Amino acid sequence: MLRGMMMNEPLLVTSILRHAALYHADTEIVSRTTEGPIHRYTYADAWVRAQKLANALAALGMQPGDRIGTLAWNGYRHLECYYGIGGSGMVCHTINPRLFPEQIAYIVNHAEDRLLFTDLTFVPLLEGIAQELSGLKGIVVMTDRANMPESTLPGLMCYEDLLADQPGSFDWPDLDENTACGMCYTSGTTGNPKGVLYSHRSSYLHAMAACMPDVFGLSASDVVLPVVPMFHVNAWGIPYAAPMVGAKLVFPGGKLDGASLYELFEAETVTNTAGVPTVWLALLNWLDANRKTLTSMRRIAIGGSACPPVMIQRFREMGVEVLHAWGMTETSPLGLANMPKSKHAGLSADEALALAAKQGRPICGVRFRVVDGSGNDVARDGTSFGRLLVRGSTVCSGYFGVTESPAHQMVPGWFETGDVVTMDADGYVQIVDRTKDVIKSGGEWISSIDLENIAVGHPGVQEAAAVAVPDEKWGERPVLVVVRKPDSALTREELLAVFEGKVAKWCIPDDVRFVDGLPHTATGKLLKSEIRHMVTGPEGV
Structure with a gap:
């Protein structure tokens, strides 16, 4: 050489x-x-x-x-x-x-x-x-x-x-x-x-x-x-x-x-x-x-x-x-940036706005893949979705003080971002969901699991799920969906008071919705997609 x-x-x-x-x-x-x-x-x-x-x-x-x-x-x-x-x-x-x-x-x-x-x-x-x-x-x-x-x-x-x-x-x-x-x-x-x-x-x-x-x-x-x-x-x-x-x-x-x-x-x-x-x-x-x-x-x-x-x-x-x-x-942080190409000069105002609302296309030096559950690449057609993977000279290979293999390594050598996205032929990525149920409020992460664990710690709670709801100011805010224990008269205010001193104030849920039961997957896990629909759908709780 x-x-x-x-x-x-x-x-x-x-x-x-x-x-x-x-x-x-x-x-x-x-x-x-x-x-x-x-x-x-x-x-x-x-x-x-x-x-x-x-x-x-x-x-x-x-x-x-x-x-x-x-x-x-x-x-x-x-x-x-x-x-x-x-x-x-x-x-x-x-x-x-x-x-x-x-x-x-x-x-x-x-x-x-x-x-x-x-x-x-x-x-x-x-x-x-x-x-x-x-x-x-x-x-x-x-x-x-x-x-x-x-x-x-x-x-x-x-x-x-x-x-x-x-x-x-x-x-x-x-x-x-x-x-x-x-x-x-x-x-x-x-x-x-x-x-x-x-x-x-x-x-x-x-x-x-x-x-x-x-x-x-x-x-x-x-x-x-x-x-x-x-x-x-x-x-x-x-x-x-x-x-x-x-x-x-x-x-x-x-x-x-x-x-x-x-x-x-x-x-x-x-x-x-x-x-x-x-x-x-x-x-x-x-x-x-x-x-x-x-x-x-x-x-x-x-x-x-x-x-x-x-x-x-x-x-x-x-x-x-x-x-x-x-x-x-983990990506230093810039990975995608959304600027139009010369081919987009003729787009209508609505089309240009729809393009600008996407997260963008990869910056030089960072590589992206969108894969299915088996690690196979999905079509770059702007509609097929999959998990977003990334690698490059500005992407972390592991975490400080953590000796075990990175958890985010579905495909060896690639970092899994935790986002579910689509990508088109020009590389424009749009996030459509998250593989994890973390709530992102004002650019900061809120763990749904932490909120659920605190809620379930209350003697009047039988089961609880924390989900994100859209918010004009913060992007997303957490809401608790709760099943009371039999004969419990637990109120919204009583439950929210439990969070004081346990999490930062901006992590405390905005609301509590009481229901008779929560949907589960075949393996017994909370079915978060359905719970989100329960809260945000036209007949939301």
Whole structure:
């Protein structure tokens, strides 16, 4: 085999920020801070501060391979963690603060995080689970000395104090590109959350794919505001993709209401953004109520859950292009992006909207298959459905700390997504159902099994099923269908009260429907498809 005669330069995330600092040095990074004011600096500044952070981590005794947790909103300090931690050969472990506190404690302990960087917002949350975080060597509050909180947490460190006396240059290690640089935990239908470990190579390639014209379509002339949080799947790769092309970055912090987002969109002339449908519904309603429109926005990427066609249409009426996308934590996350081909130029308005409502076609570097129950490929005709399988350089091969074979491997070498879909000849995928009965609300997963187990724990419940019902705001919401025990007078309010303190508030079912009996399969399992019909059908309970 004849090998190419090219330099072997590893694909490292560090080189992304270095590139931005060298050739887009004066491009701004704008952040709405947790403390309140708007913060501005440049890629050149971020590069220096990332190196200060790397030096600070070394001074604290952190070693290559150590997991360093973050519990933070989208902001410039969080960006510095992405690069300062990952570039040092450590793992930037972003943690979702919307999870129930017990889950957060489990994730921190399972990942064996040595340090935890937190925004001021989440200090009270950490105080509540501090006794469970025995493996942590310290907690760093991402603020300055003037805003350090009074807290019961032992040995709190101030982020700005850590950086203050450190050199602005760091001898970045010459890492293998397959070295881990990031981690995000995903929760499925059963069991504990599972960690997906991203490499420098996968994050670099994912960022390149995200920049493509038929995906986010980013360039140095763009202004990008990621609404999707940096604590969830690397904010869909935007913290790597935007510096790669030298686009201006705008971070919204934790204020994601319509008025706050509109203020930043207009003040910073934002051209590109990305987030889940729930956020966009709130923004659209605010725009309508206040008779406002988006004047600089060019493209909005929508994913996390299916985007309603009416939402696509409402943005199009403002002259904003909607990119419907699909992905999951295990795919870094981008896997599908929906942009039309030249052949679609003649479609009617209704046909174009129907096409845009699909999840999209595969981005380069990710391969998809749709198979039947035996693992055989189904016809790519847009109507035959099957299980969606995926593989590629940005797809996980297993979970952190899990030694057994991946559960999602119906066909060896392929990751089963858990979605039932159709695919047409052009590769456009449309999700029609889920192989598992997980409920997806506002882009977050809710386990139906967890809800059922809690419900059945009530002495007045004989049997219970949790199913998803469509919701205009959240995409889906959980509803309980319950069979009372004989002579039980259990009420809706009494049963819902049982969930308080057992799951996060947004996981609590919206309603309880009482029935005389529930349908079952031949093997005794609850027949969820029929139960959903019982709830959502024309004669629903």
